[in-house]
Amino acid sequence: MHLIERLAAAVMVSLILMQSAIAEPRIALVTGNGAYDQVGALDNPSNDAAQIADALAELNFTVTLLRDADLPSFRRTVAQFGRDLRNAGPETTGLFFYAGHAVQSFGTNYLLPTDTVVTDAADLDLVAVEAGAILRQMSSAKNRTNMVILDACRNNPFQDLPDFDSNGLAEM
Numbered sequence: 001m002h003l004i005e006r007l008a009a010a011v012m013v014s015l016i017l018m019q020s021a022i023a024e025p026r027i028a029l030v031t032g033n034g035a036y037d038q039v040g041a042l043d044n045p046s047n048d049a050a051q052i053a054d055a056l057a058e059l060n061f062t063v064t065l066l067r068d069a070d071l072p073s074f075r076r077t078v079a080q081f082g083r084d085l086r087n088a089g090p091e092t093t094g095l096f097f098y099a100g101h102a103v104q105s106f107g108t109n110y111l112l113p114t115d116t117v118v119t120d121a122a123d124l125d126l127v128a129v130e131a132g133a134i135l136r137q138m139s140s141a142k143n144r145t146n147m148v149i150l151d152a153c154r155n156n157p158f159q160d161l162p163d164f165d166s167n168g169l170a171e172m
Contacts, residue, residue, distance in 0.1 A: 025088040026061040026095070028053070029081040031111075033100030035068040038117045042153055045099035052097050052149075061095065070115040074129050082137030085146075092143040096134050102152035108132065111152070 032049025034042040046067045053065040062084075066077050085094045101112040105121040110128035118127060131150070138146040 025092040026056075026059065027081070027084050027088055027092060028056045028061040028063045028095040028097065029066065029077065030056065030063055030097045031066040031069060031074070031077075031100070033068055033098075033112065033114050036101065036112070036114050036116065038115075039101055039112065042100060045151070048099045048151060049097065052099075056095065056097075061093075068114045071113040071127060071129070074111075074113045078129065078134055078137055081134075082140060085138060085141035085143060088141070088143070090141075090143050092141065092145075094138050094141060094143055094146040095149070096138065096147070097149045097151070098134075099151040100153065102131070102150060103128075109150075111150075 030049045030053040032045035034045040049065060049067060053063045056063050064077060064081065066074065069077065081096070085092055098111050103110050103112065105124050109131035110124045111131055112128050116127050118124060134148065
């Protein structure tokens, strides 16, 4: 069984066990970035995101699927996801799934849109989406359950730049 299939199965089992009432709203933002302009392209994220989106739709989630997002569309969609969670009420379950490049710098995790160009680690908050921004959007909804799944490529596409931590993401 492929990793994404195992991940989808684990998400489904977790949600089934956690949710006792089907009437509770479920909202998901599923993002798969693989067609990068300047950093190494990735083959699987777009397809993985589509599979996760389908599995979540079967579990009665209202799913927004974002594939190969540039920075403006990524930020706009994350903001809308937060509004949707806040509007849905405190009984809502929120789920964010991301597949693509992500990096850590200065102890902060960043998810990379497909149009990311970085010449200095200090520029990341200007050209990428801070993972904490997604957590803030979800937390602001004050809903009962939120889940974040980061299926991030562990290799650092910016190894030649200083101030990047090359071994995965920081604890969140």
